[in-house]
Amino acid sequence: MDRDYLVRATALDERVRAFALNATGIVSELRRRHDTSPVVTAALGRTAMGALLIAAATLKEEEQLLTVDVKGGGPAGRIIVTANGRGEVRGLVGNPHAHAESANEKLNVAGVVGSTGFLSVTKHLGMKDSYQGTVELISGEIGEDLTYYLAQSEQTPSAVGVGVFTQQDATVVAGGYMIQLLPGLSEKEIAAIEERIAALPHPTKLLREGATPEQILERIFPEGYTLGDSQPIRFHCPCSRERFESAIVSLGQDEVRRLIEEEEEPYTEVVCHFCNESYRYSTDEMEAILEAAR
Numbered sequence: 001m002d003r004d005y006l007v008r009a010t011a012l013d014e015r016v017r018a019f020a021l022n023a024t025g026i027v028s029e030l031r032r033r034h035d036t037s038p039v040v041t042a043a044l045g046r047t048a049m050g051a052l053l054i055a056a057a058t059l060k061e062e063e064q065l066l067t068v069d070v071k072g073g074g075p076a077g078r079i080i081v082t083a084n085g086r087g088e089v090r091g092l093v094g095n096p097h098a099h100a101e102s103a104n105e106k107l108n109v110a111g112v113v114g115s116t117g118f119l120s121v122t123k124h125l126g127m128k129d130s131y132q133g134t135v136e137l138i139s140g141e142i143g144e145d146l147t148y149y150l151a152q153s154e155q156t157p158s159a160v161g162v163g164v165f166t167q168q169d170a171t172v173v174a175g176g177y178m179i180q181l182l183p184g185l186s187e188k189e190i191a192a193i194e195e196r197i198a199a200l201p202h203p204t205k206l207l208r209e210g211a212t213p214e215q216i217l218e219r220i221f222p223e224g225y226t227l228g229d230s231q232p233i234r235f236h237c238p239c240s241r242e243r244f245e246s247a248i249v250s251l252g253q254d255e256v257r258r259l260i261e262e263e264e265e266p267y268t269e270v271v272c273h274f275c276n277e278s279y280r281y282s283t284d285e286m287e288a289i290l291e292a293a294r
């Protein structure tokens, strides 16, 4: 888990921004919490890394948050991930056990995500300031779809490479990179970067060989780059008993009374869809919540 981090860098006189991460611990945690099949682990993991990369590139403050929402129409259902400026990420998927036939050795991510829907990114920048961009999915492979989103919606030509290696025994290796081209690059410079990205082995192959995120960037910028911040990243869900209690109060007294009356157990259980933690409220606690909802 402690290997997870994200690095920021620039190259070619700051006309290129680059990010790379190792998110093996995060994707393992997502797999464990949601009990995802290998191909859904890959779909959810890629989306989580994409959210972290876009958060690192665009959020200016720790408190800011973004949500990546993928509705591809495939058997996995909807994927929703949130990431914040502190490098904390969480996510959920409609059908964690979905499968899709694969014609080769690779996990058929597009097969579970689907490729006929939408990807949207919503940024919550503080107070009432939020921004949303939506694009049609072009492949359902996530990385390509995020690249398309960045080009279309944020007008930033980018390359997003995110990969999850996983096996039935729950081994997970996950990581990737994002390269953003800023104005002022020549055609020749752009072509050289594109060539190196095209020749780059899959990021999980590099990570499994022991490469660090910095070394992935070295492969893309062999002539050198300037390393910026290194940021720890982790799975984190901010849910708590108190937060769910407030959420139940906000349902209003009629709804809370209905929950108490319809409950067959001596408690009411609430499960957080983002992390699968469950919280139980005894009948006495529910009566106190009902009192608060008046």
Ligand SMILES: [Zn+2]
Pocket: 237, 238, 239, 240, 272, 273, 274, 275, 276, 277
């Ligand atoms: Zn939670």
